[in-house]
Amino acid sequence: MTIIVLIKQVPDMEKVRFDREKGRIDRSSAGTEINPFDLNALEAALQIGENTGAKVVALSMGPPQAEEALREAIARGADEGILLSDMKFGGSDVKATSGILSAAIKKIGDYDLVIAGIQTVDGDTGQVGPEVAGLLNIPHISSVEEIRSYSEESIDVVCSVWEGLYLKRGRYPLLMTVTKDVNVPRLPSFKNKMKARKAEITKWSAEDLKDFTDETKMGAKGSPTKVKKIEVPSQSQREGKTFKNDDSTAISEMINVLKSQKVLKQEV
Numbered sequence: 470m471t472i473i474v475l476i477k478q479v480p481d482m483e484k485v486r487f488d489r490e491k492g493r494i495d496r497s498s499a500g501t502e503i504n505p506f507d508l509n510a511l512e513a514a515l516q517i518g519e520n521t522g523a524k525v526v527a528l529s530m531g532p533p534q535a536e537e538a539l540r541e542a543i544a545r546g547a548d549e550g551i552l553l554s555d556m557k558f559g560g561s562d563v564k565a566t567s568g569i570l571s572a573a574i575k576k577i578g579d580y581d582l583v584i585a586g587i588q589t590v591d592g593d594t595g596q597v598g599p600e601v602a603g604l605l606n607i608p609h610i611s612s613v614e615e616i617r618s619y620s621e622e623s624i625d626v627v628c629s630v631w632e633g634l635y636l637k638r639g640r641y642p643l644l645m646t647v648t649k650d651v652n653v654p655r656l657p658s659f660k661n662k663m664k665a666r667k668a669e670i671t672k673w674s675a676e677d678l679k680d681f682t683d684e685t686k687m688g689a690k691g692s693p694t695k696v697k698k699i700e701v702p703s704q705s706q707r708e709g710k711t712f713k714n715d716d717s718t719a720i721s722e723m724i725n726v727l728k729s730q731k732v733l734k735q736e737v
C-alpha cells in the first residue's frame with residue numbers, strides 16, 4: 470500500500486510582511502515551514518503506515534528550497550520525498566498547481582491514498598485537494614477530523630461539513646483532506662533526522678511529467694486566474710470606553726453610544 474502526502478512549504482505567517490507597493494507577500498521577510506495542516510496529513514499517513522506497512526511518499530511542488538520541507542517530512546517519518554520544481558511551474562494558480570501535482574501522482578502510478586491538508590495558511594483556497602482528486606478521477610472526502618478505522622481496502626472517517634458531522638467510508642484509490650483536529654503531529658526523531666540528512670530527494674521537472682501533462686497547462690500560461698488587484702485592508706481604529714455607573718445607567722449610556730455609532734437602530 471502507498472500513501473502520498475501533499476506538502477506545501479509556506480512562509481511563517483506570524484512573521485511574514487506584505488509588500489504593499491507590489492501587492493504581494495514579501496517571502497524574503499520570514500522563514501519557511503511546512504503548512505501546518507500538511508503536518509496533520511503527514512501524521513495521518515504515518516499512523517496508517519505504521520499499522521498497515523504502507524509506504525509514505527511526501528510530494529511537493531515549489532522552488533528548489535522546498536526540498537527542506539521534504540527532508541523535514543522524512544525526519545518526521547516519511548519514507549521518501551519527491552520535489553516538483555521547474556521555472557515553467559512558476560506563476561501557477563490553483564488549476565495549474567493541481568494539474569502538476571496530479572500529473573506527478575499519475576507518474577507515481579501505484580498509490581492507494583492521497584492525503585492533503587484542508588487548506589494552506591498562505592493561499593488558503595482549500596481547492597487543491599478536491600481538484601487533484603477530480604483530475605485523477607478518484608473520489609475524495611474533505612475536512613476529515615477523525616479517522617475511525619482502516620484496512621488495506623478502505624477507510625472510515627468522520628468529516629465535518631458546516632454544522633454536521635458525517636461518518637463516511639471511502640474505498641481506495643481515494644483522496645482526503647484533513648483538519649487540525651484529526652491528530653497531533655509528531656516531532657522529528659533523532660534517528661529520522663539522520664536519515665533525512667542523507668536521503669535522496671527525487672526531483673521532477675516539466676520534462677519528467679511530459680507523459681502526463683503538457684507545458685500549456687503549467688505556470689502562468691496554464692493559469693486562467695487573472696489577479697486584477699490585491700489590496701491590504703486598512704487597519705480599523707478601535708476605541709474603548711469604560712462605563713462606571715450602576716448597571717442600568719451604564720447600559721443606557723452604552724445603548725446611546727451604540728445608537729450614535731449606528732450599530733443599533735434608533736428605536737431600540
Ligand SMILES: Cc1cc2nc3c(=O)[nH]c(=O)nc-3n(C[C@H](O)[C@H](O)[C@H](O)COP(=O)(O)OP(=O)(O)OC[C@H]3O[C@@H](n4cnc5c(N)ncnc54)[C@H](O)[C@@H]3O)c2cc1C
Pocket residue numbers: 475476477478504506507510528529530531559560561562563564566567570584585586587588589591592593594595596597598692694695696
Ligand atoms: C495568478 C496566480 C499566480 C500565482 N503564482 C504563484 C507563484 O508564482 N508562486 C507561488 O508560490 N504561488 C503562486 N500562486 C499561488 C498558488 O497558486 C497557490 O499557492 C497554489 O495553487 C495552492 O493553492 P492554496 O495555497 O490555496 O492551497 P489549498 O488549496 O488551500 O491547499 C490545500 C492542500 O493542498 C496541498 N497543496 C497545495 N499546494 C501545494 C503544493 N504546491 N505542493 C504540494 N501540495 C500542495 C496541501 O496539502 C494543502 O494543505 C499564484 C496564484 C495565482 C492565482
